[in-house]
Amino acid sequence: MDRPITRRDFLNGAAMAIGVAVIPQGAIPVAAQDVKTPHPGSNPPISTGLRGSHPGSFEIAHSLRDGTFWKTAGKQIDTGEVYDLIVVGGGISGLSAAYFFRERFGPKARILILENHDDFGGHARRNEFHLGGKLQLLNGGTMLIDSPTPYSKEAAGLITKLGIDPVAFEKKYPIHDLYSSLGLGSGVFFDQQTFGVDRLVTGAPSEWMESENANAKSTQWSEFLKKSPLSDLVRQDILRIETDATDYLPGLTSGEKKDRLSRISYKDFLLKIARVDPGVIAFFQTRTNGEWGVGIDAEPALDCWALGLPGFQGMNLDPGAAPRMSYSAAGYSTGGSPRFHFPDGNASIARLLVRELIPYAVPGHFAEDVVTAQVAYDRLDHSANPVRIRLNSTVVRAQNVSSAKAEQEVAVTYAANGKVYSARAKGCVLACWNMTIPYLCPDLPEKQKEALHYLVKVPLVYTSVGLRNWTAFQKLGVHSIQAPRAYWNSVRLNWPIDIGDYKSPRLPEEPILLHMSRTPCKPGLPAREQHKAGRMELLITSFETFERTIRDQLARSLSAGGFDPARDIEAITVNRWPHGYGYEYNPLFDPQWPEGEAPHLIGRKPFGRITIANSDSGATAYTDVAIDQSFRAVAELS
């Protein structure tokens, strides 16, 4: 807790069968209990139940994909609205496109942002709870400012203009050492289905311990493994992988080793090169899920080295990136960006952008006060504003047309409230998801459409659970639990951070939020196929099922500390992201394309007055990339 946190830490903790098909229409259950909105529309972040891609947000896009939308769409209503810019997608990329457009063309530029969800921010979503009368926040998606590479001039410039200085904030508003001061550490939950018995083992050692602590690390691992339900052979091999200094590829240079490691999965490295007992795999299988949405069967050993996974201590690999590495692994192995976690994650960045675009919708003046600011959602789409954000509006067509003045314009059609509307603009930035673009622009060249379909977004679920108190965690001595093979791989108490008027809980008797994450995938398939399988699983899982798994897993792992799900769980928000992280090329499955031929580069080419932003067009999943892509897309319109 006393060192800078990264998204890897957030996801992996300090320690550590479904077919692939297009989902048939009508297969997605939308039960009444899936949506629990106390005051619909008034303040979407307080809604509980199924959030993220919530029921009501994606059905139109799916009917467009299935070719049924236009058969039932009524007559188009021409709103008569004409803008300088229409942005499709109200995520960080769409909001920053509007910001950059105003910088270029002045504050009077008229901009319409269309977003299919009931909240803005895209993945940068805020979960807001009022537990025991006190505001508590968690990120429903994007966790923190943290990227494998330093923010570009444009991205860093933007967040500076929003009043965010990650380096200064990290010092001024650090993650409090509350949990370590109470003696709480990390634990591992071994589930009965995989390991033969349900057991929470506390005192999980940190893989990040410095090498001079090698002896201490070895002792900690031995102590930890002794308490686990693993066989002696498996314990020995985990201890070896975690702590000893064997060079598993002797006689090769660092470059040769790196090349070899880039061509095999970490699972194969463990089994075939480090020759561990097969029983070891279950312990490591999901270590990479949080970063890439697939397990160690589908991630190159070299990328796992860069991520800090064990087994490479004695291999004398030169620090730094190598030719065949994923974007994240290459970046993180050379450093990374400054980091900062707002209590609602990067939703604070989205809210600050909206404050810039529509000042009277988001009160306050500083980055700190946006955390507790109450957004006036009814002011987002007002004719008096040069910038308007129209929520619950799914764009179904963006088409280059000629205006009466023979200028090129874009006609944008969108569906909202069961009706179909159209508006026009001098330019349009598609800051939505790559795979939707061929349906919005069917006239795109076939090669570009194919490229846009190539990238398969990574499905994942972030759940926020409101707890009455956290005394069970205190009694058991844990603040975070990795569950390598259980339904939820990561469970952890909210990050204690105070900023502005926002104060996080300090006493175990106080209510708190719990973050739980799941990355559905299907080990054994190529990465993109695993993502498709995971997406299908997410879309057919009801809130009731998510809720049951949460209650079940928390009861099984925490009951020894007196946890009772019926008594102790107060609220649940499941942020379901079937189309989550932007796809990052995986050296095990994706070719090394010739210069300029990678799908994201072909896919993002401008098309008349339509340009393409969003993190997919940067082929990776980071906030700075979403900002960079919007800067490029706006420049292409100039």
Ligand SMILES: Cc1cc2nc3c(=O)[nH]c(=O)nc-3n(C[C@H](O)[C@H](O)[C@H](O)COP(=O)(O)OP(=O)(O)OC[C@H]3O[C@@H](n4cnc5c(N)ncnc54)[C@H](O)[C@@H]3O)c2cc1C
């Ligand atoms: C769970 C999760 C955690 C993450 N954590 C981090 C992190 O810690 N740090 C980090 O830097 N990055 C993180 N990322 C990645 C980061 O969130 C994204 O790279 C970035 O927010 C993407 O922004 P975007 O605007 O390109 O896309 P999005 O946020 O996806 O926004 C695009 C918006 O367009 C909307 N849209 C799509 N189609 C249409 C349509 N037809 N009509 C209208 N609207 C449409 C979508 O619904 C969406 O709201 C995370 C991502 C996820 C999913």
